[in-house]
Amino acid sequence: MVIDAMTEQECAALLTRVSLGRLGCSFDDQPYVVPISFAYEPGYIYALSTFGQKIEWMRQNPKVCLEVEEAASESEWITVIATGTYQELTEPQYSAELAHARKILGKRRNWWQIPLAERQAAGEDLVSPLFFRIHIDSITGLRASH
Amino acid sequence: MVIDAMTEQECAALLTRVSLGRLGCSFDDQPYVVPISFAYEPGYIYALSTFGQKIEWMRQNPKVCLEVEEAASESEWITVIATGTYQELTEPQYSAELAHARKILGKRRNWWQIPLAERQAAGEDLVSPLFFRIHIDSITGLRASH
Numbered sequence: 103m104v105i106d107a108m109t110e111q112e113c114a115a116l117l118t119r120v121s122l123g124r125l126g127c128s129f130d131d132q133p134y135v136v137p138i139s140f141a142y143e144p145g146y147i148y149a150l151s152t153f154g155q156k157i158e159w160m161r162q163n164p165k166v167c168l169e170v171e172e173a174a175s176e177s178e179w180i181t182v183i184a185t186g187t188y189q190e191l192t193e194p195q196y197s198a199e200l201a202h203a204r205k206i207l208g209k210r211r212n213w214w215q216i217p218l219a220e221r222q223a224a225g226e227d228l229v230s231p232l233f234f235r236i237h238i239d240s241i242t243g244l245r246a247s248h
Numbered sequence: 249m250v251i252d253a254m255t256e257q258e259c260a261a262l263l264t265r266v267s268l269g270r271l272g273c274s275f276d277d278q279p280y281v282v283p284i285s286f287a288y289e290p291g292y293i294y295a296l297s298t299f300g301q302k303i304e305w306m307r308q309n310p311k312v313c314l315e316v317e318e319a320a321s322e323s324e325w326i327t328v329i330a331t332g333t334y335q336e337l338t339e340p341q342y343s344a345e346l347a348h349a350r351k352i353l354g355k356r357r358n359w360w361q362i363p364l365a366e367r368q369a370a371g372e373d374l375v376s377p378l379f380f381r382i383h384i385d386s387i388t389g390l391r392a393s394h
Contacts (some may be wrong), residue, residue, distance in 0.1 A: 131277075132274070132313070133272035133311065134331070135313045137317055163277045165277050165278045165279065167278070168281075169270055
């Protein structure tokens with residue numbers, strides 16, 4: 103098995119193709135990693151969530167990380183790690199970006215189920231999801247092959 | 249789709265069954281998430297790595313997080329999040345634990361390929377892997393079903 107670094111273009115292609123990743127945030131030096139459904143556009147990752155621990159933490163510390171994988175076998179896989187800054191898409195500052203996020207995330211089937219179901223599991227009333235984006239600061243990727 | 253919290257026993261069963269997860273560490277408030285192969289035993293997660301960013305960061309901030317998933321479909325999946333403390337298994341303090349880690353991780357096919365290949369990708373000479381474990385502080389899990 104050989105592992106090579108991926109080009110930025112190859113990393114962007116994976117982020118375009120795959121819509122499930124893991125979001126890492128951190129507060130008071132405690133990291134926290136959760137699965138997340140997202141939509142990528144050059145420079146940004148768009149996602150949504152109901153209010154909870156990760157939103158609370160990202161409001162206090164906007165530095166975040168997104169990890170995405172695609173594996174054909176144990177020895178043929180690619181993984182991309184993007185680091186960036188959390189931006190909550192609130193009115194009126196981000197009206198245009200919020201409309202854009204609703205549009206591109208709305209194209210995905212079941213995009214709204216995970217965060218709302220999480221909230222239901224917590225026994226709380228349904229609330230509107232919060233939309234946010236990650237302004238990407240860096241992207242790196244590794245490819246394993248025979 | 250309904251999402252329920254998993255029992256501690258169900259979380260432990262997933263960590264026993266699955267050996268690939270994502271390790272989150274953090275330094276200076278910047279989270280970092282990477283795929284990792286691991287072996288679970290009650291109270292601990294065992295893994296290995298060559299020296300690099302994640303080891304450097306975990307030595308400075310031992311608070312870590314491990315996320316593991318298993319999905320049958322978009323609406324049938326389970327995910328477990330464990331938080332805990334990084335312990336590097338160095339001689340002589342952790343001789344017994346180090347021997348134990350080598351034994352249980354050695355049972356896994358290809359367990360050594362990922363970290364060593366990563367190091368090769370970085371163009372460095374091969375070096376011995378470092379073994380570590382995570383002392384688990386908390387485990388939570390969610391199950392989505394129809």
